Amino acid sequence: MPEPATTPTPPPWAAGGVGQTPGAARRPPSGIPTGRVTDGRVGQSPIRPEAEAKVNGAFDYASDLAFDGMLWGHTLRSPHPKALIRSVDTAPALALPGVAAVLTAADVPGKLHYGLIEADQPVLASGEVNYQGEPVAVVAAETLDLARRAAELVEVEYEVLEPLCDAGEAVAAGEFFRYQPVRLGEPETAEAAVIVAREYEVGMQDQAPLGPESGAAVPTEDGLVLHVATQWLHSDLEQIAPCLGLPPERIHLAMAGIGGAFGAREDLSVQVHMAMLALRTGRPVKMMYDRAESFLGHVHRHPARMRYEHGADADGRLVYVKAHIVLDGGAYASTTEAVVGNAASLAVGPYKAEHVSVDAWGARTNNPPCGAMRGFGGVQTCFAYESQMDAIADALGLDPLEVRRRNALAQGDKLINGQVVDAYDPAKAVDGQPFSPLRDLIDRFADIPVPPVPAGRDIVELPGGTGNTTHGEGVRRGVGYGVGLKNICYSEGFDDYSTARVRLELGGPEHDGEPVAYIHTAAAEVGQGHWNLQTQIARTELGIERVVLLPNDTKAGSAGSSSASRQSYMTGGAVKAACEAVRELWRDRDLADGPVEATRVFRHRATKPMDPVTGQGESHVQLALCVHRATVDVDVELGLVKVVDLTCVQDVGKALNPVALEGQIQGGSAQGLGLAVMEEIITDDGRVRNASFTDYLIPTILDMPPMRLVIVENADPEAPYGLRGAGEPPTLSSTPAIVAAVRDATGLALTRVPVRPEHLTVGRPS
Structure with a gap:
């Protein structure tokens, strides 16, 4: 891991652009507004520092990157799920005027393979391809259209083999x-x-992030600057450097503006390809997938x-x-x-x-x-075990929530892998019995009535009503529940940590001479509101108002990945620890004598790998619970579903930013709704059949119902501020809740998601 710099890094465009000529930036490559100051402390909901720029269109996403002298890159991908590569002829593409480079596996300057856990994925296919869309060659040209045309001219001879798809x-x-x-x-x-x-x-x-994969590589005198939209800068660096045959210190990764992630940006996409092209041509190279390529280009x-x-x-x-x-x-x-x-x-x-x-x-x-x-x-x-709990309730004639209450783990109990449900709080014991967080969440539904069926509903409120397909004939209502248990942070002995550097100094005239805190981390802001949270923590711990975020890059120590609902816990913990250290140093000196700075690395408690035979081992850092109740209307004649209400009760430990928290629960619930009734990549013998938003459906505002949220705060004493990661649990429980409601309306077993219209017509097999 590169050592943190001793002083905060200024925005890279402040000194006249990124990289060396050619390649001066024509617009700032980072999404953080320079010097933006907001307000608000932990527990409040201040406006996000990037909110105004995102609303008015000024926010720079990775797809907005532009550099003087820039070339465009494009990837040639395999049309076959499995084949041997007999030959690759790049000459026809290189003969096209305006094409600067065409590279294949033979041109990879370092190691051919990379990977997050196992380095098994080739930078460019060598000898064989193993899935449709596997990269075979990359092209750099003066325009994107020209790069695409050149890629079509690369002649690849395949020997097609029978794929293994089951x-x-x-x-x-x-x-x-x-x-x-x-x-x-x-x-x-x-x-x-x-x-x-x-x-x-x-x-x-x-994952269907709205921003497709994009980035730019800018050559420098001794290496590269890569502007990337990623979830984990330092993991990218660890994989990229060996493939480029360069030491990590000669590669600087800077975060570009990210348009959503949800796991799609954990693996590499454009990074090595655009870097290879930039090194070969000596010019900045930008790559940007269209939507079809995005479907093929990420996991x-x-x-x-x-x-x-x-x-x-x-x-x-x-x-x-x-x-x-x-x-x-x-x-x-x-x-x-x-x-x-x-x-x-x-x-x-x-x-x-x-x-x-x-x-x-x-x-x-x-x-x-x-x-x-x-x-x-x-x-x-979760879809399977929650469906089973409903099936047990049905077989015994019991209320589905009561079956869950009777089986709910309490504090001090263990998961099936031996994980203890902690932390036990004797003050919360009920009738001498240990407190059960799940029973607590379930019992809160008693005070939240199921929405009644309104009289004289508007047609748009019915399933398919916006298409004037029904006036209420064949529409039945159902109610269902789902419970989700999700681990938070990385598990099974992974040495997870995050680094933060905080500097406190007297501000200039633009800050009225007041103390200003500068925060430098490598944590990816993927839309979850983490930039905002860092400023809230600094104001809370330092008691000041003016906080400036510095661009996220590899000049700061690793912050780990923006995944596993971990950034509030991990980078939040690192920023908190660095601020606490700065506060102690500040007690003994006057800022007029110079700034105060501290870098801190935060780690969570240790976890263990699961035993390969028994599966035992306390493998998780933290557990989080969410319970959903779904109310749906189903047109059993047309096979259409409308979710009319989602009520969610979730234990978040501590609500650090209530508005952002609600957004995370709503967003996670929406993705669970999508999986329940519409979202699926269809493959046929390994080939993707619906790589577009015309054929791959995601929920819109017309599909997403109003949500009623009950936020429960059972603090985790091990976590900063007692928080529990909150972004993922709603995605688990919303899917089985919606399907359970559809079962309730139709009487069908429904053992597959997404539920399709042909599954729903009463009388047909489920």
Whole structure:
């Protein structure tokens, strides 16, 4: 890891642009407004420092990057899911006027492979391709259209092979990235009064960030500056440098403005390709995917097939759980190993089970690579185990919430991997029994009535009503619940940390001579409001009003990834610690004598890898709970669904910024709604059939209902300010809640998401 600089880095354009000539920036390459000062402390909801620029269109996203003398890059991708490369002829493309470079695997200056966990993905395909869309060559030209035309002229001879696209067949053939069992008690001999066994399927969901992959590489006298839209600057650097054959200190990564992420930007996309082209041509090179290429150029949520068997006693209490989970990791590893670990450890959810047998695999196929997406392995299993809890309630004639109450873990209990539900607070004991965070959340629904069916509804309030497809015939209402348990921060012994540098000095005339704090981190602002939170922490800890954020880059120490709901915990903790150190130094000196500065690295408590045989091991840092109630209207004649209400009760530990928190819950719920009833990447023998927003549907304002939120604050004493990561749990619980409501309306089993119209016509198979 590069050592932090000793002084805050000024915005790179302040000294006349980034890099050396050619390549002076024509506009600032960072999205942070220079010198912007906002107000507000922890617990308040100040306006975001970038809010005005985003609203008026002045915010610079990665796709807005522009440099003097800039070339455009484009990628030639394989049309085949599996094939041998017999030859590549770049001469026709190089002969096109205006083409500056055409590079193949033979031109990679360093190591050919990279990867987040396992370095198995080639920078450019060498000898074979293993999924549709795998990069084969990259082109640099004077315009983007010219680069695309040149890529079409590259002649590649393929020997097409039969792809392996069935994840179950891959596992049977030994093609998998990880196998993780969990064993507890004696599930094979346990006896139960009621047994529910079903198979479930979750389709491949895309993160669908509104900003496509984009960035620019600018050569300097001794290396490169890369302006990238990423979730983890330092991980990018660790993967890029070996591929370029350059020492890390000769590569400077600076964060470009990001238009959403949700896991899609954890893996590399344009980074190495544009860097290679810039090094070859000596000119700045920009790459920007169109939407179709974006669908092919980043990872997706793992599709899953799961077989669950739950045994319960006559009162609905779980006796045993058996689960067989197959996640399709696609062609390359990405984060599949970690996703499998999450899926296995969270396979039963927040419920007690004395006897457990879980087997989880991450299959290697010739489907598109899958990796991180909001919920990270918890979404798939949550749909299955929540559906099972409803099935148990139905079999016993019990209320679905009561079944969950009776099985809810309490503080001091353990998950199936041995993880203790902490921290136990004797003051919250109920009738001498340990406090159960889940029962607490469930019980709050008693005070929140289900919305009534209004009389004389407007047609637009009905399923398909905006298309004038119905006037209410065949519309039935249903109500359903979902509970999600999500781990927060990285797990299984990963040495997770974040670094922050804070400098306090007397401001100039523009700051009225008042103290000003400068914060420098590498934390990615992907829309979650983390820039704002850093300023809130500084004002809270230093007792000042003026806070300036410096651009996020690799001149600061690593802040880790903006994923796993971890940045408030980790970088928030680092900024808090640095501010506390600055405050102590400030006590003993006058700022008139010079600035005060401190750099701090924050780490969470240690975790352990899961045992490869038993699955035991306290593998998680923190656990977070969310409960949804969905109310839906279903037109059983047309197969259309309208979610009319989502009510959410979530434990957030501490609401650091209430407005941003509500936005995270609403956004996570919307992605869960999308998975429930509309979002799926369709593949046919490994080929993506719907790589556009015309054919891949995401929720719009017309699909998203009003939300009622109940924010619960059970503080975690281990976390800064007692917070709990809040961005992911709603994505887990909203999907099963919506599907449960659709089941309630139709009486259909519905074991697959997304639920399609053909699944919903009453009388047809589910």
